[in-house]
Amino acid sequence: MYGLIHRGLESMVTSQYGADIWKKILTNSDAGSDSFLTMRSYPDQITLSLISSASRELELSASECLEAFGEYWLLEFAPGNYNTLLESTGREPIEFLKNLDDLHDHISSAFTEFSPPSFVVDDVTEEIFFLHYRSSRKGLESFVVGLLKGLKKRFEVDIGIEVETREELEVGEHIVFKLTLPPSGRH
């Protein structure tokens, strides 16, 4: 993935655990100190090796680590670096999720080797929504859960998050999340 993602992880670890812990994580991973150019795409293996080294060092499971990173990305890293883009994506969670593909599309001219995820929202009732997450990768479900938890906090809406179905694709996966909003959640 793009160096931008690696920088996000570095920023989470250094701000929450300190620079020395980050150095250890980097040393014990397959990533070199040259894996952090924001606009360069690196093999996903490098990203995964940083995540697994971080989870070993922080004594978290890989899924806890991905979830914490998703929440940090949404609440700290993206607002700190791309706030205008985030603000124009939506004023409430469902509008925001419906515009997420536009957000990634918007930056795809700068990120040329980009393989962003796709998010599609189906309205089931006024309060229940199915969120279809499709990725060319496997194993990022907990990252998405962390992003969704961040979204709850960003908009201060108590959304129920459950996995409805998981489907492996030839390349990547398709996960359907069932989101349950409180009756006044969109307003």
Ligand code: HEM
């Ligand atoms: C606001 C600024 C954002 C920027 C600049 C951004 C940029 C990126 C970039 C560069 C990647 C790596 C893709 C690759 O290397 O092929 C990525 C991946 C991803 N992004 Fe975003 N993103 C942003 C916000 C969001 C938000 C708000 C969400 C969801 C709530 C999101 C969900 C994801 C997911 C799940 C991936 C992992 C890739 C996958 O699932 O295959 N992003 N994004």
